[in-house]
Amino acid sequence: MNRTELAENPFFVLEVPTSATRMEVERAGQKLLAQLAIGVTSVKRYKTPFGEAERDESKVRSALSALRDPEQRVIYELWAIDAPDESESGSLPAWGRALESIGWRGPCTD
Amino acid sequence: MFDGEQLQSIRSAAGEALTPSVVRIDAKGNVSVGSRAFRFLHKDPENTRGEFKRLMGSKNVYRFAAANLEKTPEELSAQVLLSLQKDVEAQLGVRPERAVIAVPALFELPQIKATSEAARLAGLSRIETIQEPVASALASGWSADECRGAWLVYDLGGGTFDASLLETQEGLLRIVGHDGDNFLGGRDFDLALVDWLVARIRESTGVEIQRSNPEHANAVAKLKVAAEEAKIELSRATGETSIVLEGLRVGNQEIELVEQPLTRAELESVTQPLIERSLRVCERLLRKHGVKLLERIVLVGGPTMMPALRTRLEQAFGAPFGSGLDPMLLVAQGAALFAATAALDARPSAPSHVASGPRLWLQYPAMTPDTSPFIVGRALDTADQVAAVQLSRSDGEWQSEWLALAEDLSFSGMVSLKRRASSTFKVAARLASGSVVVANPPEITVVHGVSIGEPPLARTIGVARADDGVAVYFERGAPLPIRKTFTHRTVENVAPTATDYALRVPIVQGDFPFAHLCRLVGVIQIPAASLRSALPAGSAIELTLEVDRGGALSAKAFLPAQNLVFEHVEQLLAPATSVDKMLVLVGELEQRAAALRGKAFREGARTAIVTLADFEATLGAVRGDLSAARGGDQDAAEKARRALIECDGMLGDLEAANAWPELNARVYEEHTYATHWVTEFGTEQEKRALSQCMDLVERALRARSAGEIERQLRAMQRIKLTAYYRDPESWSRALDAAASDLPEATDPAKAQSLLRQGRAAEQAGNRKELERIVRELWRLYPVDSEERSLSFNSGVR
């Protein structure tokens, strides 16, 4: 379990609450697939408690399949549960001029 | 064929709904397919072949003597597909370019690939494969009044048996699990009847017909055909029929006339074991998914027409059968429904009428179980200045609001469908100027029916590791399509100068934890020559495996250190099998089973005894198959090979289950020894280390982590050995042990001389010298390097 897997929780990908019925989940998934096929831009990113992430067709399909299986759905519900927000923010800015300080003007590594 | 409301089947040129998959090539090279060829199946077996579906993807090649040709099963399947295409063209005037082909659920990856290859040979530009249980489930769901609860799809075909468990809820079907037997089908029923006939013939005429004798093959074929006919007749009519054969040539003898009456009861008793076998598979499936009550059983396949089977199923599960369904056509109907949903309309697209009106691109499901699905669309030309869109149902009973277009010209809205029917919606657009026009396309149709979730993966797929473990990528039952990437590390240095060496990444399929038990389905080779520089051991290698909706596997290996990508996966065909090797394996398995059986009886372990009984039954079948295989029956050889892997796995599971308490016992035994030596000869630090080890072992036992326990055991052994070797006697004992193992030394002469020196040192009481000699001796004994060859020579961990 790491951050990427948490952000790819099907409930976040499909933007449905944990109490949604089967039909509502399928409907939301079908709508997203249609919108992605057409190329609606507002649908390409989705919000998670860890920031925004990209959404594409394969993610939506695997989210739909995951939620059809009751066992997997229960686990994802536990991870996506509505929780009170203690809002601490984001990332430390990186030190962009770091390598320059040792006299390095070459390409930066990953 | 599905036209939105009804399913229709298209008849073949001979006027039949079903085309048997038999191909005949005569001396002139003319190919005939279907019932015309079927008639020659036993008259001219050299040139007529059937039942090649089971052997798709294997290396078998069929010889057609008269035309002097050799054909693979893929080419024969392509001939069947071509003939079907011609039939469709004759009836509808259009030759289909795209098709949906139903494949058995337990088809392995090489076989699925062979099917697509056959389609390509037949000239089909786009195909989708769908699993047979999915197709039959779709068809039965379509014709059912309501969908609720758990359904079992019982598919007994000519060669394979598939059982699938479905969960249904308001039209949403979902495949929960598969099971089956790739080598149980109508053919086996025929063979059982043939065996019975052979016994009867032996009684009446004294002539022994042997299935394993190639000279009797002709007679056996005739018996098979007769048995099949009798079986079909008994399914229709009650009471009794009789099998009549004239002029049966058996080797050098000839039997004038065989007339054997057969009652339904006798048929039932002959086929009973096979039916029981299929029932066991179903029970296994239900047990695995914790389903106790079935709502419905869907029967698919010709052999399910047998009344004996139906009564037995009703007895076993107590669920009603799906009514109004023709078991022989169900799969084809399901495939047609699937084609509708997958937008595989093989008809040429209708010419657009002089289409006026603003062009819209609409996305909507062709068939859905949702009564209010979403329709999403976008205006394609900004010049048209479309402001809003409205959909009205053609029966006038429902109309949507005006859906406004967003900035990127897209819109979406819910529509309401008529239950269990197809609804047509007229599309109207309102322009910026305020006028309302008919849009292009003017109408769309959505059908309210069933949908089926993507079928799950049939078997676990993973990568074999160098230590014979499997790094699992996709579990059995994972929804398709699916893709995962993991990072592995290489186990050895690879230099680009070693031109004929390649790092292998074997991809295996199977549910076993050991790589050598799984089936190798593909290998990514990383040739040393293509590396930019030496790749040290432990460098990262990122593997991405992907399985698409049809079940085709693709893989990619990426070396981040050198920025190289390798994508070519050698898909392996089913390996050839040798009957002798399999017999040897049977012997080994029997030995292991004997040991396990003794243990199980002593401890009264019930499940183990049951498993061993299953094992015995399977092994018996394997022996039968092996003797048939000697007579040239390739099918039986394949079946035996598969069954042997299952047996190996069964025994492996039992041994692993036994290993846990054994591991426990080993741990305590090791601890006792270690404590003994450490208290006598160990230092303070070692004592502390030992008690810490023990704590960690306790925790690992609670967490059931076998790897951690192994590591702590090794650590304890090290501590024990360190203390042990402080005992002055220990080196003498080691010398004696080395002396007794002398025959195994790689260099016996040197070992002898060292032994003599060792004895001298022992006499002189020189401990250090003795220790040095014993250590040198140890270096001469061979080290076990068999492990890597077990795991298909994998180079990663």
Place this chain on the structure above:
Amino acid sequence: MHGLGLALIIGIRLLLYYSGKRAVATGRPEPAWIASMRGRRTISPRVFGFALRGACLLGAFLSLVNGRVVWACALAVLGLPGGVLSLVLIPAGIPQLAYYFTRVSFPQATLGETRAGAVFNELRARLRWGLKLERVTSAAWSQGLVEFGSQLHDRGVRGASLAARAILDALEGDGEHARELFAVAQDLAPARAARSVRGYCQAWLFCDAARRAAFHEVIRLCQRGPRSRRRWFMRIAAERLLGRSNAGSSLALKCAWLLAPARRQTYDLFRRALHAEVRRELTEPCSGFAATMGRMRTLMRLPRGMVTRDELRCVAASWQICFESGELRELVTMRREQLQGNFAEDEVVARFEREIIGLLAELWRDSLADDEPDSAESDLILAVKDQLQFELLGELESLCLTLPHGSAPSTVELEPHWRTWAHVRAIAQLFFDALPDRGYMVYEASGGELLNHAAWLYNKERARNVAHDIFRFLHRLAPEDDPNYETLGRNLKLSA
């Protein structure tokens, strides 16, 4: 006189160089008397260097006295090569100049490595202005110049060669391998790597970690390597940026910045660290499943390395209450009824627990160590530590088990050995950083195999420098009453 001596020394070096080149080109072995000169180390490189430079400086002084200014300047430049390189040639960044100057003048820092040392200086010079870097990554350039040992031995592989190889890796985009090699070079014995080279490696590692915003790695790096002003400054800056309560005061930060090198480029880091505030630790207990999950998410949202171990202990305690009180099981059972599922809730609960442990292990790995011993930890934290230990030690062990030893056949290339050793070192270091109180397990898990591998490297492969480094590492780790301790000590002295 001195000129004659100098000429003799230079003449011998040229003779050896050209003879070697001819031997490689024609394939015929060198004449025995030349080969014996090469093999024998009659004069240690350090003494040779001192003698050479002393001679040059003396010559410069004498020339100045005699009025020959030009000669004086030239000999002075030759006599102080280190200063000239670091003050003039490398900052100037003119390609090729630094390389040839190093080959000619034998600076102390890269003695014993001639060619590789020259490449190291050349790379540093080119990187200054980014001139002509495209050619540098071509195989021909690097292979021709940085050999990881000839066919005979790797005596020429020391700090500067490792650093040069690591720079080449970094230029090719392979950050992970570069980091590993720099870490090995930084920790080489002082006799094998000059202080300036080690300082450069340390500086690169700092800057790389800070560029990826992995300030916890910066703090971990500050605990090893050569002591320097840069290290002091980076530690205070990183601690303040991570909001730690025990970070240095602003006064200490200002002093450190004023004393550290490259003030202009580090100015924005300094300013950010100056304005950073202490973060409040989230150590209040949470009650209930939802609240605990919320706290987990908050901790996940924090930047890497900011989460403290006390916060993790607190959230683990809350999770333990959730698991033990059965709240989780009730939730799962209730949902199972509603969804009409057929699964066993035990499995789901166990899987969720495993996933929580995995997530906590990841957070634990990136957090900075404190001094709590194992005995004071709760069960869940022990499980987390065990999980981390299992992963890291498992990787270490399986790597060490495949290392060649004993009578394995010898190979041609020596570079893979350094790289494998760097990788083993990196995993071991990660283990020490993440689980400092269980550090002894590294030696227990892999000490024997590493010892055998190093012995094989020394005897069969003649890769003596890497064997020496392995022995040094093991000697530091091994407890004194370990039976192999004496062997290690002996091997260490032998390979020095």
